[in-house]
Amino acid sequence: MFKVKFADIGEGLTEGTVTEIFVKVGDSVKSGDSLFNVETDKVNSDIYAPVDGKIANVLIKNGQEIKVGDVVIEIDDGTGASTSSEPAKVEVKPVEENASVVGATPVSNEVISREQPQSSQPQGMSFDMSQASMIDNSFANVRATPLARKMAAVMGVDLTKVSPTGPNNRILAADIESFAANPHIVQPQALPQMAPIGPGPKPKVDYTNPAISVPEFNEPLSFNSVPWNPIRKATVKAMDVAHTKVAGFTGFKNVDITELVNLRNQLKGFADSQRVKLTYLAFIIKAVTLSLKDMPNLNVRIDEENKAIKFANQINIGMACDTPDGLMVPVIKGADKLSVLQIAVKINDLASKARSKKLAMNEMTGATFTVTNFGSVGLDYATPIVNYPESAILGVGTITRAPGVINDQIEIREFMPFSLTADHKVIDGADAGRFLQRIVYYLQNPAILLV
Numbered sequence: 330m331f332k333v334k335f336a337d338i339g340e341g342l343t344e345g346t347v348t349e350i351f352v353k354v355g356d357s358v359k360s361g362d363s364l365f366n367v368e369t370d371k372v373n374s375d376i377y378a379p380v381d382g383k384i385a386n387v388l389i390k391n392g393q394e395i396k397v398g399d400v401v402i403e404i405d406d407g408t409g410a411s412t413s414s415e416p417a418k419v420e421v422k423p424v425e426e427n428a429s430v431v432g433a434t435p436v437s438n439e440v441i442s443r444e445q446p447q448s449s450q451p452q453g454m455s456f457d458m459s460q461a462s463m464i465d466n467s468f469a470n471v472r473a474t475p476l477a478r479k480m481a482a483v484m485g486v487d488l489t490k491v492s493p494t495g496p497n498n499r500i501l502a503a504d505i506e507s508f509a510a511n512p513h514i515v516q517p518q519a520l521p522q523m524a525p526i527g528p529g530p531k532p533k534v535d536y537t538n539p540a541i542s543v544p545e546f547n548e549p550l551s552f553n554s555v556p557w558n559p560i561r562k563a564t565v566k567a568m569d570v571a572h573t574k575v576a577g578f579t580g581f582k583n584v585d586i587t588e589l590v591n592l593r594n595q596l597k598g599f600a601d602s603q604r605v606k607l608t609y610l611a612f613i614i615k616a617v618t619l620s621l622k623d624m625p626n627l628n629v630r631i632d633e634e635n636k637a638i639k640f641a642n643q644i645n646i647g648m649a650c651d652t653p654d655g656l657m658v659p660v661i662k663g664a665d666k667l668s669v670l671q672i673a674v675k676i677n678d679l680a681s682k683a684r685s686k687k688l689a690m691n692e693m694t695g696a697t698f699t700v701t702n703f704g705s706v707g708l709d710y711a712t713p714i715v716n717y718p719e720s721a722i723l724g725v726g727t728i729t730r731a732p733g734v735i736n737d738q739i740e741i742r743e744f745m746p747f748s749l750t751a752d753h754k755v756i757d758g759a760d761a762g763r764f765l766q767r768i769v770y771y772l773q774n775p776a777i778l779l780v
Contacts (some may be wrong), residue, residue, distance in 0.1 A: 333379060333404060358381065380406045382407060387401075560652070582746070584746070584772060592776065600670060709727055721764075
């Protein structure tokens, strides 16, 4: 009969509370099987069977407080004689402090050693129990039962050289005994557990013990300071004013522009013959000018000093342009009086001047409404900022192909997303929605844009 005693599980702890018992009288167990779980001040740990056999007596119950050295379970190991896991104390001089997950704790002056059966040590083999001969396995990156780690520490066995045979490649006490008996024999490597083929539960992954190391970087935060260029200075000033003066809100709509795509494809050859770069932006700006004619209450500025709304007599469209030095907004004056091809010429001319810093002052002032094409940099939607003192701005996203329903049939269509930001001080949400609907009407009936 083998008497299992509660052994010191490390950290200098002397007592614990039983949280769960995994076996009952009559159960058959093998060395390394979990017997019960104990909770201490610092850790929760399973306690494992040190020998094979049948559970003869369970001397503990859930919630019971136990102390190191208490007999907790009796196992009938077939030997007939009563043996126990009584720990033998071996004097060891303290050399260093042992780092733990809760800080540095002193190394104990006593190392608990489990008595081994006579057969576990080959004749003529002995172990030097001095501190110098012992191997610190506390941080070995291997899986091992607490009993196996204890035996390895006492017997001077390096856990990284022991082949595991337990579940989940865990080293058992028997593996330590086998290695100690044949330290020079290379043991067969345990095969990794393979995932089951076909449906079934996936093996649980232990994410708390990653197989890769991660370096720590704790450099002080540093910067390279670059002075603002004139464009950035103007942008900062304009954004400060816009966020102070404008009560902006944004509405979104995804528009089927398949008919516009077809029309552009038809006109592109003719435009090229006229040396005109015909982009979708030219059609969009034309649709905006027609919509502003239909709804002049979006072509306005606020006059807070005189408590008035100023309706612009001209339709001048600002065109946000990305340049290497920052955002610039050249202006197409009298855009409502230009054809689609003429607008295309102005777009290309003003964009080239903006990128080469050759814009004249009159080409950058006087806008009544702005269009920004963030689709050119891959965005679908955004919340464009009103270019104060204007009251609205239209954002254009990238074209995507997606299924659409036409006459109850699903077809692949071309879609373009739009984002309209307006100043709620002078433009109501309903009017913003109606304005977007007008733009949609013209883009889905693009022939009107050519009249």
